[in-house]
Amino acid sequence: MSYLYAAYIATWAIHIAYLATLLRRYTRLRDEIAEFKGRIEEKN
Amino acid sequence: MKRVFPILGALTGVLLSYALYEALVAAPTEQTMGNVQRIFYYHVPSAWTAFILFFINFFASVVYLIWRANKADIVALVTAEVGVVFCTVVLVTGPIWARPVWGIWWTWDLRLTLTLVLWLIYVSYLVLRRFSSSGQTPLLAAVLAVFGALDVPLVYFSIWFFRTQHPQPVIGGGGSIDPLMLHVLLINWLAFSCFAALVCWSRYRLEVLRREVDETLALEALLEPRHPQTRTSPTGSAG
Numbered sequence: 001m002s003y004l005y006a007a008y009i010a011t012w013a014i015h016i017a018y019l020a021t022l023l024r025r026y027t028r029l030r031d032e033i034a035e036f037k038g039r040i041e042e043k044n
Numbered sequence: 045m046k047r048v049f050p051i052l053g054a055l056t057g058v059l060l061s062y063a064l065y066e067a068l069v070a071a072p073t074e075q076t077m078g079n080v081q082r083i084f085y086y087h088v089p090s091a092w093t094a095f096i097l098f099f100i101n102f103f104a105s106v107v108y109l110i111w112r113a114n115k116a117d118i119v120a121l122v123t124a125e126v127g128v129v130f131c132t133v134v135l136v137t138g139p140i141w142a143r144p145v146w147g148i149w150w151t152w153d154l155r156l157t158l159t160l161v162l163w164l165i166y167v168s169y170l171v172l173r174r175f176s177s178s179g180q181t182p183l184l185a186a187v188l189a190v191f192g193a194l195d196v197p198l199v200y201f202s203i204w205f206f207r208t209q210h211p212q213p214v215i216g217g218g219g220s221i222d223p224l225m226l227h228v229l230l231i232n233w234l235a236f237s238c239f240a241a242l243v244c245w246s247r248y249r250l251e252v253l254r255r256e257v258d259e260t261l262a263l264e265a266l267l268e269p270r271h272p273q274t275r276t277s278p279t280g281s282a283g
Contacts, residue, residue, distance in 0.1 A: 007083040007140040008064075011090070011133050018129045019243070026250055032257055036264070 049245070056238045063228075063235035071228040083141040084225075088214075089233035090133040091159075093240050095196050097127035098166065102193035105186035117182045118255075120189060121173060122247045124166050126240055131163045146209065155210040158199045165192035 067085035074081035104120035107113055138156065139149040150156065169192060173185050203210050214221040214229075221229070 001079055003080050003140050003144050004082050007137040008068075008086060010136045010140065011086050014129060014133050014136065015239075018126075022243075022246060022250065025254075029250070029254060029257060032261075036257070036261065039264075 049242075052238075052242060056235070056242055059231075059235040059238055063232040066228045066231050070224075072222060072224055074225075077145055080141065080144050083137055085228055085232045087134060087137040087141060088229060089236045090130045090137065092233055093236050094127045094130035094134060095200065096237070097123040097130065097240060097244075098162070098193055098196050101127060101166075101189050102196075105189035105193075108182060108186045109190070114255075117186070118248060118251045120186065122244050122251060124169050124173075124189065125247060126244050128163065128166045128170060129243075130236075130240065131159070131166065134159060135163055151209050153209040154206050155199065155202045155208050158195060158202055162192070162195045162199055165195060 063085075067082055071082060071085065073079060101120050101123040104116045104123065107116040108120060138159075142151075143149050165188070169185055169188050172188065173181060176184070178184075202208060203212055214226075
């Protein structure tokens with residue numbers, strides 16, 4: 001049974017790790033957009 | 045679109061939970077291997093999903109090579125990335141299943157080796173896209189994807205035409221499967237396909253946004269007034 005659980009846990013660990021990288025990339029992009037908006041407002 | 049995504053996400057979550065229940069509880073226990081055979085319900089659907097994603101990557105790459113369509117390039121990138129995730133699941137769950145059944149984690153059998161080669165091809169595709177800043181990168185990646193896709197049918201049919209350690213296919217190729225097991229397998233495949241589609245959709249939107257931000261930043265850099273540069277003569281005086 002331990003092999004079965006190991007396989008299922010590994011599968012979800014891989015998927016969750018990938019989703020976490022997507023979330024991190026999205027957060028970084030949102031910060032870049034906020035920084036860009038700040039620069040535009042400063043110029044105006 | 046903003047409202048549709050959470051609804052589809054919730055539906056996929058319910059489907060994945062139901063598929064997990066079917067795999068762990070409802071599916072009959074296999075007589076020879078026992079409960080460890082239930083890895084099959086995650087291993088096989090992950091492999092099928094990866095193959096489909098690599099085929100979409102192939103078609104998108106061909107479309108890009110012919111029409112240079114940016115959307116096709118993004119679809120190719122997204123499907124390769126998500127395909128590599130599913131292929132990683134296959135390469136991790138396979139050895140975990142092999143250890144109690146074959147007594148070994150890995151063997152250089154044709155099916156296993158070709159799957160590892162497939163994974164390496166698409167990882168190299170992603171590395172090329174990540175670290176090359178040339179304008180030709182999408183073109184080179186598309187060519188690599190077209191050649192890489194040739195490995196997909198080789199992986200799939202390797203167990204049809206060669207004697208390998210890996211079991212024979214359960215659907216087609218002379219294999220057979222209990223109808224209830226087939227039902228659970230297809231439910232899991234449907235659940236993982238819906239999950240893959242949702243992840244691809246999110247990744248596609250992220251990539252579109254990424255490119256828009258990059259273009260805007262590049263435009264901003266071009267429009268920014270430049271400071272006059274001082275030239276220095278060989279004698280050291282400006283002028």
